[in-house]
Amino acid sequence: MSTSKKITKSRKTPGKIIRKITWQSFIYLLLISGAMIMLLPFFWMVSTSLKESWQVFSWPPKWIPDPIRWDNYITTFSSLPFGKWLVNTVIITFSTIIGTLLSCTLVAYGFARFRAPGRNALFILMLATMMLPGAVTMIPVFYLFKSLGWINTFLPLIVPSFFGNAFFIFLLRQFYMTIPTELEDSAKIDGLGTFGILWRIIIPLTLPALTTVAIFQFNGAWNDFMGPLIYLSKPDLYTLALGINFFKSQNNVEWNYLMTASVVTMLPSLIIFFIGQKYFIEGISLTGGLKG
Structure with a gap:
């Protein structure tokens, strides 16, 4: 009886393997197709940045510029x-x-560790501020x-970034809640204070979460348009x-130069993401399903 079951199982195995390979191939094909669709605007932007001005709106569109104008970047x-705008953006x-x-x-560590009266009410009040529209x-x-x-x-x-x-x-705070308090108790026995524990123990253990925060903040500040539009009116501060x-708002804008400036502006975000990709994904995976 057991022998017949093994034979039946062995006969079904090739079919299951074929179905599994077919399904995985379909999934990969679907993901690759989606990735190609998402990359199409980016490829068009890079292609346009290397074209002559008269080739930008030619039909049918030429995806590979001929000739390739690398000097568009120098002209831009x-x-x-552009250098002044870049320095201003980097400073901010x-x-x-x-x-x-x-x-x-500092604030997240306080909410995670200090048992103060009204702590939960303050935390809920802080979260409620996220419901207020910026307008x-x-x-x-x-x-x-x-x-x-x-x-x-x-x-x-x-200045507002220094207020959390x-x-x-x-x-x-969700990340700090998962760190065992025994580590801090041992550090207190060794004579470390609150800031010593935070600097020597907590921060090294939370590098993935801090990297995630830094990447989010970088993208938000680097691509921020509304803030500079409201508070900056001098071209030297743009x-x-x-x-x-x-x-772009000027008359007779050269779209190939505009795409060149857009490519240069976007590159730092891509570089920062790929450099911190390991920590970013780890931080998202660790904080995504944490208990409160």
């Missing part, structure tokens, strides 16, 4: 204050990353910064997003 940098972006990591780390607070915040004399400076774009971000605080929009 020389004809626009990395300042906000520093401010976000400092403030969110609701835009005008009051603008008048606040105007009364401080911060208009046409980078301060309105940088509700989503990032929630993300880090960021890349605002400068490219200013260039």
Whole structure:
């Protein structure tokens, strides 16, 4: 009886293997097709940045430029204050990353470890701020910064990051809740204080989560358009997003140069993501299903 079952099982095995291979092939084909569709606009942008101006709207479109105009990038940098816009964007972006990591780390650790009266109520109140649309607070915040004399400076774009971000605080707090308290108890026995524990134990253990926060903040600040549009009106203070929009609004815009500027603007986001991809995916997977 057992022999007959083994024979039946062995006969079914090739069919199951074929069905499994067919299904996996279908899934891979579907994913590759979706990836190609998603990459099509990016490929068009890169292709357009290397074309002559008269080739941009030619029909049928030429996906491979002929000739390839690498000098479009040189022309873009020389004809626009692109370097100044790039420096402004870098200053704002990395300042906000520093401010976000400092403030969110401290606040999230406090919510995760300190047993203070009203802690849960404050945490719920902080989460409730995420429900407020940005349009609701835009005008009051603008008048606040105007009364401080911060208009046409980078301060309105940088200083708020040093006061925390509700989503990032929630993300880090969920991560800290999974770290055993025994590690901190051992450190206290060895004489470490609160900041020593945070610096020597907690932060090294939470690098994936901190990297995730840094990547999110980088993308948000690097591509921010609304903030610079509201607070910056001097061309010398423009960021890349605002400068490219200013260039696009001009008459007789050269679309190949516009795509060149867009490619250069997008490259840092891709580079940062691929450099921190390992930590980013690990941080998302660890924080995605954590208990509160």
